[in-house]
Amino acid sequence: MRGKDVKRGLRVTVPKQETTISDFLTASGTFQDGDILLNKEGLRVVSQETTPTVQPAAESQLSLADLETVKVIGKGSGGVVQLVRHKFSNNMYALKVIQMNIHETVRKQIVQELKINQSAQFPYVVVCYHSFYNNGVISIVLEYMDGGSLADIIKEVKQIPEPYLAIISNHVLKGFDYLHQVRHIIHRDIKPSNLLVNHKGEVKISDFGVSAVLANSMGQRETFVGTYTYMSPERISGSKYGYDSDIWSLGLTLLECALGRFPYQPPGEDEGWLNFYELLETIVERPPPVAPADKFSPEFCSFISACVQKEPRDRLSAAELLNHPFLQKYSEQEYGLEALLPPLVPLA
Numbered sequence: 106m107r108g109k110d111v112k113r114g115l116r117v118t119v120p121k122q123e124t125t126i127s128d129f130l131t132a133s134g135t136f137q138d139g140d141i142l143l144n145k146e147g148l149r150v151v152s153q154e155t156t157p158t159v160q161p162a163a164e165s166q167l168s169l170a171d172l173e174t175v176k177v178i179g180k181g182s183g184g185v186v187q188l189v190r191h192k193f194s195n196n197m198y199a200l201k202v203i204q205m206n207i208h209e210t211v212r213k214q215i216v217q218e219l220k221i222n223q224s225a226q227f228p229y230v231v232v233c234y235h236s237f238y239n240n241g242v243i244s245i246v247l248e249y250m251d252g253g254s255l256a257d258i259i260k261e262v263k264q265i266p267e268p269y270l271a272i273i274s275n276h277v278l279k280g281f282d283y284l285h286q287v288r289h290i291i292h293r294d295i296k297p298s299n300l301l302v303n304h305k306g307e308v309k310i311s312d313f314g315v316s317a318v319l320a321n322s323m324g325q326r327e328t329f330v331g332t333y334t335y336m337s338p339e340r341i342s343g344s345k346y347g348y349d350s351d352i353w354s355l356g357l358t359l360l361e362c363a364l365g366r367f368p369y370q371p372p373g374e375d376e377g378w379l380n381f382y383e384l385l386e387t388i389v390e391r392p393p394p395v396a397p398a399d400k401f402s403p404e405f406c407s408f409i410s411a412c413v414q415k416e417p418r419d420r421l422s423a424a425e426l427l428n429h430p431f432l433q434k435y436s437e438q439e440y441g442l443e444a445l446l447p448p449l450v451p452l453a
Contacts, residue, residue, distance in 0.1 A: 167191070167235045167246055172200060188249060198234065201245040229280030231301060231311040250301035250309060252446045255362055259297060261447070264365040267405050268440040273300070273362070274408070275432050276308035277355055281423035284310070285348040295354035296335040297361060306441040333381075334367065338389045338415055349417040352426070356412025360396060363405070368394035404431035 172189040178199065179186035187200045232248035252258075255273070258265060265273070277300060284290040292299075292310060299312045337353035339346045360368045369387055393413040396406040408431035411421040421429070 169237050169239065169244060172198065172246070174200075189246075197249045197251075199247040199249045201247060203243045203245070204241065227280065227283045228307070229276050229309055230283065231309045247311070248309070250303045250311075252302035252304055252442075254298045255300045255302065255308075255358065256297035258302065258445055259362060259365060262445055265362040265445065267363070267402060268435040269442055269445060270359055270362055270405070271432050271435040272306070272437050272440055272442055273308050274355075274359060275427070275437070277310060278423045278427050278432075280310040281348075281351055281355070282427065285351070285423055291346070291348055292351050292354075294335075295351050295358060297358050300358065302442055302446065304443050304446055306437070306443040308442065334369075334384060334388070336388075337417070339417055341385050342389050347417065348422070349420045352412050352420045352423065353414075353417075356409050357394070359412070360394060360409050363396060363401065402431075402434070404429075404434055407431065 171192050173192055175188040175190050175197070177185050178188045185202050187202065189198050189200045190196070191198065231250065233245060234248070235246040237244045237246075255265075277295075281292075284292060294312055295310075299310065301309050301311050303309075333341065335354045335357050337346060337350040340350050357368055369384060371384075393415055396409045398406055408426070408429050411426060411429065414420045426432070
């Protein structure tokens, strides 16, 4: 897919493919873009205006040579995610490995993600400990979230009960409040697979928008389409968008967790969507989905409605949603998310 595809009156803009990654490599094998320098020794931000991130002491001396692969825990756009063990401390990490045979727009997105990862240190955002570039591959060492993603939980339990959705919402909205108000970052790719959980019951935000661009660039249509379906109407139609586009995506994600299926259903009960564009046109043109009042509490229905308003200005902000009655209704002490997760299986 390239340029602009027009079908059923809907325009989907796709990045052009221009400069290759090799244009940003120095003779020493260092990947350099603006104030970012990245090689097999790690990442360095050289801008005078950037305050260096203080890394946790235990991880400050990580090197790729000291990490051994335990297993592959995810495959996606442009590479894989491996579970790795530090040979000396036995600490576990998730290693995101990206093959860099990519193009200009994707490169910019990856540089943006590296900068965000380097600076975003917050309890509800997945921690990035280190990044490396070596032999055409960028490796990002991330906090290992041993409970998987909300997508994994839905597969296991089918529907996530309301009290747990309140706890999930609380964690994600705190992450949003930090990203939006402190870091001034729009995530752009909120969906069940990008909200990760651990056995402490914590939910954390991962993957800052690079996945959609990688999938598009590399022709992985399934991932590309999946990302588009969680986009706000204004993003799908190519209009300007802001922090409130993340709120829309969260509303769809939570409603999917509650229903056990994607909130937009095709017109016929036994039929699928005729094509991808029919679904996107439905999201843009039709009224937003609602939480059925006969199945959910008034507080949850109100909360979802506050997220999935068609007009961005009508959606509540993360700070406002944190004070919503739905979040006040349930105690995290009583409804810890670890109750939804299967017991941890010891690693060999």
